[in-house]
Amino acid sequence: MVTPPGRLGRAERAAVWVLCRLLPVGFRARQRSEWTGDLIAIGGGAAIARWRYLFAAAWTLPALRAQVYRSGLDSPRPGGSAVRASVAVEMITKVLYVGLGLPVLSWFIAIPFRYVLLDIPGRFAHMQENPRPFDPMDLWPVDGPFVVLIPLWVALSLGAWAALIGPLMSTFVAFVATLVNPKYMGASRFQRVVWAVLGAALLMIITVLTFLSDLVPVLRYAIDRGLSAGLYGCLTVLAAVALRGLSRRRRMALVLVGLGGIAVFVTHQTAVGEAMLSWYLD
Amino acid sequence: MAGLRMTTPRRLVLQAFLEDPERERYGLDLAHEAGLEPGTIYPILVALEGVGWLASREEDVDVHAEGRPRRRYYKLTAAGASSARKALEAKRRGAASNARRLAW
Numbered sequence: 001m002v003t004p005p006g007r008l009g010r011a012e013r014a015a016v017w018v019l020c021r022l023l024p025v026g027f028r029a030r031q032r033s034e035w036t037g038d039l040i041a042i043g044g045g046a047a048i049a050r051w052r053y054l055f056a057a058a059w060t061l062p063a064l065r066a067q068v069y070r071s072g073l074d075s076p077r078p079g080g081s082a083v084r085a086s087v088a089v090e091m092i093t094k095v096l097y098v099g100l101g102l103p104v105l106s107w108f109i110a111i112p113f114r115y116v117l118l119d120i121p122g123r124f125a126h127m128q129e130n131p132r133p134f135d136p137m138d139l140w141p142v143d144g145p146f147v148v149l150i151p152l153w154v155a156l157s158l159g160a161w162a163a164l165i166g167p168l169m170s171t172f173v174a175f176v177a178t179l180v181n182p183k184y185m186g187a188s189r190f191q192r193v194v195w196a197v198l199g200a201a202l203l204m205i206i207t208v209l210t211f212l213s214d215l216v217p218v219l220r221y222a223i224d225r226g227l228s229a230g231l232y233g234c235l236t237v238l239a240a241v242a243l244r245g246l247s248r249r250r251r252m253a254l255v256l257v258g259l260g261g262i263a264v265f266v267t268h269q270t271a272v273g274e275a276m277l278s279w280y281l282d
Numbered sequence: 283m284a285g286l287r288m289t290t291p292r293r294l295v296l297q298a299f300l301e302d303p304e305r306e307r308y309g310l311d312l313a314h315e316a317g318l319e320p321g322t323i324y325p326i327l328v329a330l331e332g333v334g335w336l337a338s339r340e341e342d343v344d345v346h347a348e349g350r351p352r353r354r355y356y357k358l359t360a361a362g363a364s365s366a367r368k369a370l371e372a373k374r375r376g377a378a379s380n381a382r383r384l385a386w
Contacts (some may be wrong), residue, residue: 031324032351033340033351033352034309034353036350037308037310037351037353038310038320039302039308040351041350052323053320054322056319057321057324058334059321059322060321060322060324060325063325064325067328067332069327070332071332071333072332073328073332186323228347
């Protein structure tokens with residue numbers, strides 16, 4: 001059956017509807033017009049060409065979604081001229097997402113998640129009733145086929161330490177900034193690799209120095225139990241409210257990351273948080 | 283202006299725009315000009331609009347009289363035209379340099 005010109009068949013309309021449902025709400029109407037207009041222009045007699053068009057649109061839908069979010073076109077402003085985030089805002093946002101988000105996520109997996117999931121208090125109680133050799137830290141399999149998990153464990157541990165140790169947290173944020181900054185300043189790949197290596201070396205030095213706090217007493221204060229993460233969390237929430245040109249989704253993501261940073265600090269001020277920290281530091 | 287990775291489809295779209303930078307085009311029209319599969323053009327247009335290389339507007343027509351939805355027309359911005367020329371030139375230089383290296 002040939003669809004009359006100027007109209008889409010029922011199945012084509014349904015396909016456009018499904019594709020549009022998979023796009024951000026604020027962008028659906030715009031893209032529906034684009035696709036519908038194109039399909040009408042292709043013509044009712046060219047059913048194969050229309051379905052080929054729809055298949056191509058479906059194939060590139062993930063890319064379209066990603067670009068819509070990245071461009072901030074998912075929440076168009078009245079009048080159609082979206083206020084775009086400046087380069088500085090883009091940079092600050094990325095630094096906060098990664099610089100605070102990664103340590104907070106690592107902290108959550110490495111400390112509270114394991115503490116609750118593996119019932120560490122229960123194991124301690126059991127150990128006191130039935131004394132026998134037991135290392136409560138030995139809960140991450142690293143032998144045999146699990147050897148591939150070692151890099152993940154190292155990354156999670158470093159991230160968790162960054163959330164707990166003030167200087168490490170700040171260095172990590174600065175490290176992320178050096179990785180994000182050159183991209184916008186047009187630095188070459190080689191320069192970015194050099195900065196990344198130097199930043200990683202600095203992170204390792206600070207971590208080692210912190211563990212040598214018996215030799216350098218002032219470093220005992222470096223383990224600030226999430227104070228720095230909390231402060232960065234407050235800054236991130238403020239940034240989410242104050243920065244211009246961010247989409248609602250990105251703003252919400254920043255708020256979540258910020259609240260995560262604050263949660264690190266608040267958790268370690270409670271009795272349970274204190275117990276978690278003692279277990280982790282031991 | 284944030285950087286933009288220059289893929290082959292993006293390059294083809296920019297070349298099509300630069301052939302007549304003042305002309306406005308709609309998606310399907312542009313896909314044909316650039317030699318791309320119709321339906322794959324919109325992620326590219328949104329990416330270029332997102333970095334400010336393109337501006338778009340909806341045409342002002344009576345949809346009932348036309349029998350189709352309003353088209354969205356895209357046009358290179360002044361900054362976009364300049365950035366696109368530079369990006370394409372850089373891509374050409376990179377390709378030429380690779381070709382020379384391969385010759386050795």
